[in-house]
Amino acid sequence: MLPWKRVLRPLAALLLTAAIAIVPAATATAHAATAPSSGWNDYTCTPSAAHPWPVVLVHGTFGNSVDNWLSLAPYLKDRGYCVFSLDYGRLPGVPLFHGLGPIDESAEQLSAYVDKVLTATGAAKADLVGHSQGGMMPRYYLKFLGGAAKVNTLVGLAPDNHGTDLGGLTNLLPYFPGAEDLLKATTPGLADQVVGSAFLTKLNQGGDTVPGVHYTVIATRYDEVAKPWRGQYLSGSDVHNVLLQDLCPLDLSEHVAIGLFDRIAFHEVANALDPAHATATTCASVFS
Template sequence: MLPWKRRALRALSVLLLTAAATLAPTASASARDTAAAAAPNRGWNDFSCKPSAAHPRPVVLVHGTFGNSVDNWLGLAPYLVGRGYCVFSLDYGRLPNVPFFHGLGPIDKSAEQLNAYVDKVLAATGAPEADLVGHSQGGMMPRHYLKFLGGAEKVRALVGIAPDNHGTTLLGLAELLPYFPGAAELLSEKTPGLADQVAGSPFLTKLNEGGDTVPGVTYTVIATKYDQVVTPYRSQFLSGDDVTNVLIQDKCALNLSEHVAIGTVDRITFHEVANALDPAHATPTTCLSVIG
C-alpha cells in the first residue's frame, strides 16, 4: 500500500474512533472505582433485591459503545431505584488489552454475555421475566439476544434510548470507508463492535431480516432529532407489532439533548423510560418532567 494511503487509512480510523470516544461518557479510573463502590449502596446491582408487586420485573441496563456498567447509568439507575425497581447493569464487549472501555467486541458475542447476565438476574430475583433498557448500541444489541438466543422468553420489554437499530453513517463518516482500501477490514479486526454498527453491515443485515421485532416483547424507541452519532435519527425507529417510537422533542420541544445526554442525564427521557416500563401507570411526559 502506498505511504499516503496508509496515512489516510490511519487518519480515518482515528477519526472514527475519536468521534465515538469523544461523544461517549467517560471518567477517570478513580471516579469509576468510587462510583462502582457506591452503586450497590444506592440499591443498584443489589442481588438481594426482590421485585415488588408494583414492579415485578427487574430492569437490566445495557450500556453503549465505549461505555460501561457504571458511567452510562449514574443518572438513570438511581432514578429507577427511587421508583421501586430492582435495577442491574452489566459490562459487555470488552476487547483484550483495552481497559475501561466496553462495547467494542463482536456484537453477537456481546449478546451472549447479555444472555448469561439476564439468567443471573432472574435466578437471583426469582422473577420469570426482565425488562431491558439500553443506550445506543445497548438499545440495539439486545435485539440479537431476543431474536436468536431465546431472549424473548425471558424479556417483556425492550426500551432503546438512541439505539442504532438500522446502523449509522456517523454523520457520513462511515460512507468514506469504501474510498480507503482496507479501512473496513481494519475496523472489523480492531474494533468489530464498531464495524457491526455501520449501516449495511452483515450483522445488521442479518438482525433486520424478516422484520424488526419478535412476538411477545414490547419495544419502545426514544430518539432525539439532535443525535449526531446515530444518523439519520429516524433510522433508530422500529417497525412491527408492539412498537412505540418516541421523538423526545414531541414531548418537550425545548429538549436539546444529543446522543450522549439523552441516555445519561436527560430526566425527560428518564420519565418516558419509566412510562414504557409501567404503561398502566404512565403519566404525560412534558418539559416539567425534568423536575419529576
C-alpha cells in the first residue's frame, strides 16, 4: 500500500465515524424532550399501506425506552412508520436502567406491550427492532409465548443470541466465591445472557428461529460485548446475517454505537423492514 493510502484510510475511517455520530446529533436533544408528542409512542398513529406493521423498539441491558432510541426512532418515523418503544426488565429501586430482570419475564412484558400496540393501531402484526439483549430477548417471545403469530420481522442490532462474557467479567467469576450466585440474585437479566446459561440453552435448543418470522442480524466486527461477533448470527431458512464492515469497511462502530447512532446500521434496518424497496447500504448511507 502506498504511504499516502496508509494515512488516508484511517483518516477516512475517523471522519466517517464522526459523521455517523454528528448527523443525528443535531436533532437528538430536541427529540429527547418531544419524542412522545412528535409521533413516537403516538397511540393514535395509523399504519400506512406502505408500512402496515408498527415498529416496536426493544432497548438493551441498562437501556430504556427513550435514551436507546433518540436517533433510530425519529429516523424510522420520518420514513413513515408508526414507532413505539417500551421499558422492560425493571428492578425495584433502579430507575432509568432497565433490562436487568429475568429475561423470560421481560419477554412476557414484551408480549403484553405488542398486544397493546396492535390493539391501538389495528395492525395484525408488528415488526420488532432490538439492540443487544433487546435483539435476543424477543426470540423467547416468538418461540415460547405465541409471538410468531403477531410478528412479521425481528431485526437485531448486535444481539447476544448465543451469549456474552459481559466484557470479560464472567472470566473473573471463578476467582470470587459466591460471585456467580450474587450476579444471578441481583441482576438475573445479566446472568441469563452469560454464555452457557440455562436461559440461553433453552432458547437455542431445537433451532434459532421459528417459522413465519423474518430475521435480520446486524453485527459489527468491533463488538466488545457480544463476542465473538459471529455468535450474534442466527441459523435458519429465513435469516439475513449482516456484518457492518462488509457494507462499509470504514465503519468503526462497536456494541453501543451500532444501536445509538450508526446511520449505516439504520439504513440496513430500513431495508429489513421494507425489503421490497431496499437499496444498497454503503458508506454513503450515513448521509441518507
